[in-house]
Amino acid sequence: MSERSGRLGRIFTYLNAQFPPAVMLPSGVATFLALHWSLQALAGQEPLVFGARAIVGALTITLFMAILRVYDELKDAESDRRLAAAGDPRYMDRPIVTGEITEGDLHVLRHTITALMLLMNLPLLLLGKWFYPALGFAAAYLATWLSFKWYFWPKIKTSLLLALLTHNPLTVVLQAYVLTLFLQEFTLAGPRWGLALICFGMWFPITAWETCRKIRLPDMETDYETYSKVFGGWRRAAVVPAFLILVSAGCVLALSRQIGLGPVFWGVLGVAALVPVGAVLRLQLQPTPAATKLRPFVEVYVVVAQAGLAIALGVTRGVTWRPW
Known part of the structure; x- marks a missing residue:
């Protein structure tokens, strides 16, 4: 026992x-x-x-x-x-x-x-x-x-x-x-392209989260394989999550316009996207071990792109309960 x-x-x-x-x-x-x-x-x-x-x-x-x-x-x-x-x-x-x-x-x-x-x-x-x-x-x-x-x-x-x-x-x-x-x-x-917007808009932030966690400066590298090794250096590797976030934000923005969300959500989404992009820019300008920790900044965007989108839709359209 x-x-x-x-x-x-x-x-x-x-x-x-x-x-x-x-x-x-x-x-x-x-x-x-x-x-x-x-x-x-x-x-x-x-x-x-x-x-x-x-x-x-x-x-x-x-x-x-x-x-x-x-x-x-x-x-x-x-x-x-x-x-x-x-x-x-x-x-x-x-x-x-x-x-x-x-x-x-x-x-x-x-x-x-x-x-x-x-x-x-x-x-x-x-x-x-x-x-x-x-x-x-x-x-x-x-x-x-x-x-x-x-x-x-x-x-x-x-x-x-x-x-x-x-x-x-x-x-x-x-x-x-x-x-x-x-x-x-x-x-x-x-429109069927709406499915592509949902897919890429929700998928790319997860890819950004995955790649941003394994970026190290040269003196931080060990035997462990990182994306800074895979992509030929930490500068190139850091661009990857930033690019994915921007593409995702463009998809979610286009989707939100199609489903009737307005400027308030667009503004919140834009600010959330700038948070990880700004963190990547800081790393490029001031490369320190602390600056390589991009994960919290990417997670800010993930929260807005997912929870923020769900909340905005619920508030805008209302929600009804259906047992089954």
């Missing part, structure tokens, strides 16, 4: 540190609603619909984010230990290195998350057009599982760029899951 309690305690400690529910649950809900309500707005739905299906979808997106975190922890266990042993300070405090969590704990956690997702999505199969969410969930689960298996290509494990190119599109797969839940209730309408 004490062993099981110890495992449960380690898992809860790990989740609170690496995937804090108070932060990640609102993030998952915002991600889902920004996509789902944008699709509804493109279809002319007013007021917007929120119900049990949306709750299932939002929780499922959150759990997919959690299982991807666990998969990354398991995939990186060996390299994290190696880098920590080599003295890289960024890896010496990793839970898998310190023993705060074990690989066995992580396997229990991933199986638990999988069971929860399956149980939550089963009711959707009892409703009309059940094949849409069934297909969306199956595709999302298969894609995330393949990412855990390194897409059956061992070279991905040693190439940061290949890992980005094969794993980053998982964002689009999760978007497709949201689309299938939408199609179970509604009919796709509006």
